[in-house]
Amino acid sequence: MRLAFLGTPEFSVACLAELVAAGHEIACVYSQPPAPRGRGHDLKPSPVHAFAESLGLSVRTPASMKTAEEIKAFRALDLDAAVVVAFGQILVREVLEAPRLGCFNLHASLLPRWRGAAPIQRAIMAGDAVTGVQVMRMSEGLDEGPVLMGEQVRIDALETAGTLHDKLAAVGARMLPVALGAIERGAARETPQSEDGVTYARKIKAAEARIDWTRPAAEVDRHIRGLSPFPGAWFEAPSDKGPVRVKALLSRVEDGEGAPGVALDEALLIACGDGAVRLLKAQREGKGAQDAEVFVRGFPLAAETVLA
Known part of the structure; x- marks a missing residue:
């Protein structure tokens, strides 16, 4: 035709x-x-x-x-x-x-x-x-x-x-x-x-990409995966040079309790409003995407770190 x-x-x-x-x-x-x-x-x-x-x-x-x-x-x-x-x-x-x-x-x-x-x-x-x-x-x-x-x-x-x-x-x-x-x-x-x-299915807006850790873990997980790889759900992590924007590109729900946005271990288990999510892949601003174990070697996040 x-x-x-x-x-x-x-x-x-x-x-x-x-x-x-x-x-x-x-x-x-x-x-x-x-x-x-x-x-x-x-x-x-x-x-x-x-x-x-x-x-x-x-x-x-x-x-x-x-x-x-x-x-x-x-x-x-x-x-x-x-x-x-x-x-x-x-x-x-x-x-x-x-x-x-x-x-x-x-x-x-x-x-x-x-x-x-x-x-x-x-x-x-x-x-x-x-x-x-x-x-x-x-x-x-x-x-x-x-x-x-x-x-x-x-x-x-x-x-x-x-x-x-x-x-x-x-x-x-x-x-x-x-x-x-x-x-x-x-x-x-x-x-x-x-x-x-x-x-x-309304168009994805930049304003909705930031992660709200007060939401239940299942919702945070779906938010991360639904916006990966673009535009990328993101949060800010503290560093010696000030807040660093990090995109979360892959995650799964795991057991865990704590204040929303607090790291529960050194391997990117983050507390949510109900439960926790384990970040499996992340990307720092200006860097490439990395699996979690590689990411934390270059940018360690200690337990009790508060993410925004």
Whole structure:
């Protein structure tokens, strides 16, 4: 089929690769505009943009798909269908109706749970046991269209947003060509989403990344894993040179009692409002991520140290 692919982050790259490998004609790739990245804050293309250019595909990076110019350009592509995977913009009706067969979205949750921008992180933070990937026909509402195909994925006890991201990306990349084949044959079955159980995965804000040690250990653990590796749940630890910001990247719940935020041993067991969490991986500001035993050799935290 003649397709447009709309995607931006690393999650979307494998999906584009599979569509190319399946022999679909990619008329154009759309991605968010280049943004400041890295320490130098230089403008760099998104992962999808860079990958598409490496394949010699045509790329457009409009700040908005709502302008008359972009709608006209999209219509002129004469598409069979458009595939959207974490693009980052809302598509207006004129865009949704332009392809002959419609626009289809790969979403990283089991809809209607976790509609919106951060379904992977929110599923872990909420303590969900399973999540998944689904292909749906797009409508003007936020992730409200009928579902064509889906697959469940278990969320393991030590799952982070990073590891779950990779699992879901692999499942989604495998699923997309199958779904498009069914769409092309007219064999896709569309199931309306339930009106019950709707939740929204609001965008992760920097202000919510700081760890609140007064919360129960189970919640702190999910908070840490749900925000790992990015943006990273963090706390401040005392040092001779003043407070040092530390990101907690992996944890598990363990037995322990004490004032919230107090280290209960020298191996990163930290008391919470109810119980304790053991930090298994951490990262000091300006340093790389380290397993706990390596971290404490370079930055010891004695028992009774108070973390903020």
